[in-house]
Amino acid sequence: MSALISAFSLGDDGPTVAIKDTIDIAGMPTTGASRALANAAPARQHASVVQSLLDARWRIIGKANMHELAFGMTGINDHTGTPVNPQDAARIPGGSSSGSASAVGLGLADAALGTDTGGSIRGPAACCGVVGLKPTFGRVSRHGVAPAESTLDCVGPFARDVRMIVETMGAITPAFDKQAALQRVTACRIGVARVDAQADLLAAVERAPQRAGFASHVIELAGLTEAFQAGLAIINVETWTAFGHLVGSGLLGADLEARLRAASQTTPDQVSAAERVRRSFTDAVDHALENVDVIVMPTLPALPITIDDARRGVSVIAMSSLIRPFNLSGHPALSLPLPIDGSPLKAGLQIIGRHGADEQVCAVAAAFEAALVD
Template sequence: MFQFSFINQQRNSAMSAILIESYDAPGDGPTVAVKDCIDIAGSATCCGSRALADVAPARDHARVVQALVDGGYRIVAKANMHELAYGMTGLNKWTGPVENPLFPALMPGGSSSGSAAAVAARMVDLALGTDTGGSVRMPAACCGVIGLKPSYGRLSRVGVMPAKSALDSVGIFGREMSVVEHAMAQMDPSFLRLETVGPVSIGAVDVVAAREIAAAVEAALASSGAGIESCRLPAIEDAFQAGVIQMAAEASAAYGHLVASGLLGEDVEQRLRGAPAMATVERLAWAEGVKAAFVAQVDALLDRFAVLALPTLPDFPPRIDDLGDAKAILRLSSLVRPFNLSGHPAISLPLATPSGRPAAIQLVGRRGDDARLCAIARIFADAGSLLQHKEQI
């Protein structure tokens, strides 16, 4: 069995706790950080929670990790996260606060905050995260990197916590599309990179977003050279609410028993205590109906367009000293969470803005057509639309 030798433990220490463990992984392959809810052999998978601090080390790598190792990738670090992947700020009092490397005054976003920040800070070439309600795309947007949520079920979740989820996907963070695509192909051999996609038509979804973000998205669409047509998803707001309900049910089933430990962070404990009341039988039935309607709407648009486009976040990430409005933070996931409910692949691409704050465009593709989605995302990168990363930050 592949094993790592531990060379550094960084809980509550330097580097803003972006990485909570580092490993000696010799070689010259791409370097990878792995979110603390994905198994690394020989390391305890704690999901960023003191309540799980005493779990036994994982015997094996998660399948996605093993696939990368088999391809010569080097797993060099475990990335911090929002506790139990049940929060959007990405901050964690037990493991330490994750700093947003490019935008240090702003929240890094969650729950895969450490993974996004590690890529933004050039600590690693790529990182793995998980996305149940926007937890890859949101921190990618906050930290100014690329974040891919593949089609639901496309990448194995064996060795990923929680073990069961109808919403969650393993996702990839990178600074360049080539890195994201190569990692995707290594973890899923059926992913075949497309060199060209021919003429592209994009459905620009009509949503409410901050004026500067909307302008950045419009400019990126204009520079892509694609045919752009406005469209609507009438059920997107209901799909957001349904996703919140479904995630509450899953979190309660997986982690509700930890409330009695008294070891959870205050924000996560409050959400878990409230989850059963949110995820009633009646509400879950309503959510299933919304899912069916929303999937039908998205699929109908994707019969007309190659991809859909909309802002990743409707507003800019808040300052880390202004995180008191939990409802406003949850609303930041209103444009990403619906596509966890529907299972469509979605990718967040970082955009520059005149004010210097981070914005991002989200592209959504047909279920199972992740390669085409990535190829179209590459068009935006090649057009120079994306936020440019300097060699040093």
């Protein structure tokens, strides 16, 4: 099944987990689901998160498929296959951690690890109807994760419910307080960010706090659009630095080759401007969180498009308009399945918290989860 690049069993008899193919497993090549890295040397040691899972007696069931080199939003991969969207096989699974979201949604694993540089956990989670957490930047070790250098990328978990997200975080991050993350939340101040998104998604987000019994009010989050653009500039220059040497090899997918060539045109002035936006937007989010406990908004501005539409060239860059900014700012952000009136598909409710408050984000998400169950 294309959710996994390779299936195997490694570890003990604990919960099962799939590992995205940007994360090292000793004795296996880390290929980023790319033909260009198919002959990479096997990793010499486990990534820190993999070793932590094995130490906690979890069982790894395989390497998860992904958008090639983690540089795309659709999850389509013509080299390793496109993972199935469990909600609707005709739609994109989302990228780049497509296989991780698909494997969890299809019930192949209890949990999965992905990486999120510009929305690559939360986007696929929303597409596939599962839970996905981008932790606070730096909260989870990236040792043994490609690319080695990134100011945006975070390792985080996928699961079918918040409790398993908490269990996974407890396994990969020794300082994570599972008791706090599972504490029952009875009162919470919710800031509903005013954003551009599909009307039925906005309506579902606005109803969610009331259904959970939480006080809420609409807030303005200054600089969201600028942060989206700045995040693009930073990811472009950092991905070009990591993988630009593969351009012209004849081994990259056509879409990735084009994106990398475009990324190479990012100028130092654009990067400097993006860093200024990073500082100002981080301050804006911190300021907003002084008056509320968490901020909520849709994870994606619309439901995922079909694979056919994506192949016909329908643009997907706007998919990351509401998720990419929080890679720039480094705040923890979780996507929770969100029922939509009149639709068999679930969207995503994005919950953003203070730096380091990953446990609180999980606890609030669990309260929303209990209230939103159909």
